[in-house]
Amino acid sequence: MMQYEEENEKLADTSACAGIRADLKMCLLQSECCKVHKKTPRECLKSRDPSVPDQCYVLHNTFFECKRSLLDARQRFRGRKGY
Template structure:
């Protein structure tokens, strides 16, 4: 997603950047704009209204959260960006 140089998130927790990108992707999708659903409702709906970019971000967010619990991640680092 596009970010400005000076932009900084208040949330400093792990995977916060991916969470913000996923949220913005969902808010800009037709599911939220046209169908007036919340981002959570769009993720839970299996009607194909969520773009593949958002689905890829959802998977990346899942992998990032899972890597927090993985003890091997201490050596390899967290997945994501």
């Protein structure tokens, strides 16, 4: 989960799936792939770098499912995933 420095701090982005996107971004930026190897988060995901934790790949899949549920008409009745 995203950690904030202040108690009442919130994301500026209020769009759907923004929380998952922020968690994925922070997970990738804190990985060894971005810090040590100086790759972009996108390059780390595409190359399936072994230094990226499995949690980041789980977040990536969750983010994909959340975005896909926005296009799925059935989700209007069930609600968005990951929200």
